[in-house]
Amino acid sequence: MIEIKNLKKYYEDRLILEITNLNFSKGKIYSILGRNGAGKSTLLKILGGILSYDEGNLRYDRDNVILSTQEPLFFKGNVIYNLTEPFKLRNLKVELDKVTIFLKEFQIEKLKESSVDNLSGGEKAKIQFIRTILYNKKILLLDEPTASMDKKSTYVVERILSELRDMGCLIIIVTHDYEQAVRISNYIYEVDEGKIIQRGT
Ligand SMILES: Nc1ncnc2c1ncn2[C@@H]1O[C@H](COP(=O)(O)OP(=O)(O)OP(=O)(O)O)[C@@H](O)[C@H]1O
Ligand SMILES: [Mg+2]
DSSP states (O other), X not given: OEEEEEEEEEETTEEEEEEEEEEEOTTOEEEEEOOTTSSHHHHHHHHTTSSOOSEEEEESOGGGEEEEOSSOOOOSSBHHXXXXXXXXXXXXXXXXXXXXXXXXXXXXXXXXXXXXGGSOHHHHHHHHHHHHHHTOOSEEEEESTTTTXXXXXXXXXXXXXXXXXXXXXXEEEEOSOHHHHHHHOSEEEEEETTEEEEEEO
């Protein structure tokens, strides 16, 4: 559960986000649509704890959140390193069996030893998605996770997200793909000039 009250975020003196009252519940998928520059990534970064805000209150379990940013960040190294080292560093369990399963699901087992620098945009997005899921968090914030993926891989992501939702996760996904929002979400929101409006269920 996430509760947002009277949230305001400025860049210099420009008001970027203004959300009066908004709640997100567990076991649901929320899609957030909106024009370029509307404030979608800003909202996710604030909820992900990597960006400060100027006014308002946020209530949720911050330890149970994982943010997948719009631009992926990786360690220098190969795919396996990037799917294990982040967990080792945090003293979390490394789940190699799951890594193998997810690489198979996306049909990229052969990339295991490849340097992430050399991956295509869609391949990077897949590794970023797998890494996000491996954190086993209850709140997932995903900023355009499938923007560079092909159809088949997009459907794999959507199926995995639906399964996580059914297991009780709260998922907020930013997307420009309205059809995707309709396919997977319980609620559709639009950010417009920093304000958020519910567009459908
Ligand atoms: N660090 C910053 N300093 C000043 N302005 C910023 C900064 N980061 C973002 N902005 C501005 O804030 C606005 C919202 O940006 P944001 O990244 O949230 O948009 P978005 O809805 O995610 O857009 P897109 O669909 O292109 O990803 C934009 O106008 C952007 O230029
Ligand atoms: Mg964005």
